[in-house]
Amino acid sequence: MLPIALEERHPRNILMAHIRLDNVTKTFGAHTALRNLNLEIADGEFFVLLGETGAGKTTTLRIIAGLEKPTEGRVLIDGVDVADWGAAERDVALVLQQYSLYPRYTVKQNLEFPLKSKLRRVPDGEIAERVAKAAKTLRIEHLLERKTDRLSGGEMQRVSIGRAIVRKPRVFLMDEPLSALDAKLREALRTELKNIQMNLGQTFLFVTHDQIEAMSMGDKIGVLNNGALVQVGTPQEIYANPKNTFVARSVGSPPMNLVNGRLVAGRAVVAPGFELPAGATAAGAADRPLTFGIRPEDVQVEQGAPVTAKVHDVENHGVEKILTLRVGDNMLRATVPARTSLSIEDEVRFGWNPDKLTIFDQASGLSLKHAS
Numbered sequence: 001m002l003p004i005a006l007e008e009r010h011p012r013n014i015l016m017a018h019i020r021l022d023n024v025t026k027t028f029g030a031h032t033a034l035r036n037l038n039l040e041i042a043d044g045e046f047f048v049l050l051g052e053t054g055a056g057k058t059t060t061l062r063i064i065a066g067l068e069k070p071t072e073g074r075v076l077i078d079g080v081d082v083a084d085w086g087a088a089e090r091d092v093a094l095v096l097q098q099y100s101l102y103p104r105y106t107v108k109q110n111l112e113f114p115l116k117s118k119l120r121r122v123p124d125g126e127i128a129e130r131v132a133k134a135a136k137t138l139r140i141e142h143l144l145e146r147k148t149d150r151l152s153g154g155e156m157q158r159v160s161i162g163r164a165i166v167r168k169p170r171v172f173l174m175d176e177p178l179s180a181l182d183a184k185l186r187e188a189l190r191t192e193l194k195n196i197q198m199n200l201g202q203t204f205l206f207v208t209h210d211q212i213e214a215m216s217m218g219d220k221i222g223v224l225n226n227g228a229l230v231q232v233g234t235p236q237e238i239y240a241n242p243k244n245t246f247v248a249r250s251v252g253s254p255p256m257n258l259v260n261g262r263l264v265a266g267r268a269v270v271a272p273g274f275e276l277p278a279g280a281t282a283a284g285a286a287d288r289p290l291t292f293g294i295r296p297e298d299v300q301v302e303q304g305a306p307v308t309a310k311v312h313d314v315e316n317h318g319v320e321k322i323l324t325l326r327v328g329d330n331m332l333r334a335t336v337p338a339r340t341s342l343s344i345e346d347e348v349r350f351g352w353n354p355d356k357l358t359i360f361d362q363a364s365g366l367s368l369k370h371a372s
């Protein structure tokens, strides 16, 4: 019996999809790539999975796409367990870092290709309509007759995304699609991709190791470390309230300052001459080794007595400067306005509003806010 055409199975007015991973574990021999992953991606959400190399990002995408089976756990699309569905039936589009285009075909032929499969049965008129619309959205109309081996990296990636868009999949899965592009193009495509997603209103799962991409594009970010999901939240939640020191280090450029210290007589002490105001002590912070976290933009730096630090380095970033301060054995980064005129070896005093501190348990790395 012929398989039911995808176009008939998923009526075109139902394009969105809700994805849930229930306790998914994936092992390759003795190696555990994913452990007890619980993940929920809402309809129409732009969800970014952020993780370092080997964290399990691609494995997660491949499991959702049906290219890999979980060792344990379930994948649900719109509430339905899709364990028995093959990749084609799941109707998800995977966009990869390497553009999988046909080099001898024109852009137009590349865009038409996914719709010409027998499984889809898309009428010719509709193929032309969808290709024209995708080309307009991606601003590649002028390239339609060009062979894809004559395109720049950015243009090729647009065509790859176009091949996903014309299919009208239920879900877009994107595996570091911008990482092979140069910085300027990456920035431009970040904004475009976000706009495209908002216009289509469809579910996007985008994986990256680039925290700037995650922060600027995601409605929600999931931070993956060593196959485990550490924290899920909006970019603002993740930035302002990291669950542990790993997440604190993963977002922000420069990252959060993390300095080890402890509480002595109710007063937080990081190092000699580096005492935090008494108000900085958090509820539940007993006398134990702690790590104090402060974002560089929350460090205030002034010239004059009492001297508490020396300027170790000054980086000029146009709108702002990033100072590295030497405080005893510790280095502290501070973001200050560009007009600040400080030079290496200048003596300064620094401080911060205690409300801006995040305090972590040194042994577990967990934020006391999340632990309480």
Ligand SMILES: Nc1ncnc2c1ncn2[C@@H]1O[C@H](COP(=O)(O)OP(=O)(O)OP(=O)(O)O)[C@@H](O)[C@H]1O
Pocket (backbone or CB within 6 Å): 028, 031, 032, 033, 051, 052, 053, 054, 055, 056, 057, 058, 059, 060, 209
């Ligand atoms: N088919 C496989 N066989 C054996 N090990 C695998 C296989 N696929 C992935 N792994 C391992 O599982 C872990 C997670 O891999 P995965 O590709 O999901 O990571 P990633 O976060 O996408 O990394 P990257 O950013 O480098 O692509 C890695 O340690 C990897 O070596």
